[in-house]
Amino acid sequence: xxxxxxxxxxxxxxxxxxxxxxxxxxxxxxxxxxxxxxxxxxxxxxxxxxxxxxxxxxxxxxxxxxxxxxxxxxxxxxxxxxxxxxxxxxxxxxxxxxxxxxxxxxxxxxxxxxxxxxxxxxxxxxxxxxxxxxxxxxxxxxx
Amino acid sequence: xxxxxxxxxxxxxxxxxxxxxxxxxxxxxxxxxxxxxxxxxxxxxxxxxxxxxxxxxxxxxxxxxxxxxxxxxxxxxxxxxxxxxxxxxxxxxxxxxxxxxxxxxxxxxxxxxxxxxxxxxxxxxxxxxxxxxxxxxxxxxxx
Numbered sequence: 001x002x003x004x005x006x007x008x009x010x011x012x013x014x015x016x017x018x019x020x021x022x023x024x025x026x027x028x029x030x031x032x033x034x035x036x037x038x039x040x041x042x043x044x045x046x047x048x049x050x051x052x053x054x055x056x057x058x059x060x061x062x063x064x065x066x067x068x069x070x071x072x073x074x075x076x077x078x079x080x081x082x083x084x085x086x087x088x089x090x091x092x093x094x095x096x097x098x099x100x101x102x103x104x105x106x107x108x109x110x111x112x113x114x115x116x117x118x119x120x121x122x123x124x125x126x127x128x129x130x131x132x133x134x135x136x137x138x139x140x141x142x143x
Numbered sequence: 144x145x146x147x148x149x150x151x152x153x154x155x156x157x158x159x160x161x162x163x164x165x166x167x168x169x170x171x172x173x174x175x176x177x178x179x180x181x182x183x184x185x186x187x188x189x190x191x192x193x194x195x196x197x198x199x200x201x202x203x204x205x206x207x208x209x210x211x212x213x214x215x216x217x218x219x220x221x222x223x224x225x226x227x228x229x230x231x232x233x234x235x236x237x238x239x240x241x242x243x244x245x246x247x248x249x250x251x252x253x254x255x256x257x258x259x260x261x262x263x264x265x266x267x268x269x270x271x272x273x274x275x276x277x278x279x280x281x282x283x284x285x286x
Contacts, residue, residue, distance in 0.1 A: 022219055023217055025215070033209050034209065035230065036228060038273075070181075083180070
């Protein structure tokens with residue numbers, strides 16, 4: 001076994017990593033139980049936007065509540081990578097112009113029926129990131 | 144844009160997918176705010192096991208509470224893949240034999256200091272999965 005090293009990623013770099021991501025995982029509470037669900041994402045006006053289908057538990061859970069949104073990229077072979085965690089208020093985008101912009105950014109969406117989509121934005125209230133370096137480092141994290 | 148299709152994955156297949164995974168994401172509530180954190184995982188005795196460093200917020204949050212644990216594999220190019228979500232009670236493994244077995248399964252752990260690790264198991268109380276097929280299908284999910 002080898003020593004590993006965990007380092008905090010500054011907010012600016014976290015936002016850059018978010019900008020390059022098209023896929024993330026949404027953490028919500030459904031019936032008071034935590035759940036994690038994959039979502040297609042894009043960065044738009046200092047928010048992360050994603051789409052859901054109206055009427056789902058996800059849509060209900062993600063409206064005007066605090067949610068977590070995670071993006072990561074880990075290499076299982078090298079056992080190194082990074083993760084970024086956004087925590088903020090989720091709100092449904094209703095303004096037509098913002099909806100159109102968000103749709104453009106989410107072009108190539110995985111589930112298609114434009115008019116029927118909820119578009120949800122998550123404010124970047126709290127953005128944190130961690131980077132795990134490979135075996136060439138020798139510091140063991142203690143926190 | 145193309146139509147996509149989302150299908151439920153049966154529990155048995157979910158467990159098989161979990162067995163093949165070494166990396167997952169833990170959903171917990173930290174200070175009443177949802178968070179998602181990457182963890183090294185293994186399947187052991189009908190539980191998912193992972194390690195944390197004692198004294199962390201993660202360790203506190205993951206002890207005897209209901210947590211979510213997600214594993215996925217999506218191909219951004221083909222826009223298809225699968226995700227499995229486990230929801231269950233997290234409990235610290237204290238039995239020496241079970242600790243040893245869990246350590247073996249988590250061999251090659253990303254953060255190393257065996258004696259200082261919390262080993263946590265998550266019961267497979269609720270296991271669900273979804274598979275997203277590519278553009279060659281024509282059904283739009285409505286739920």
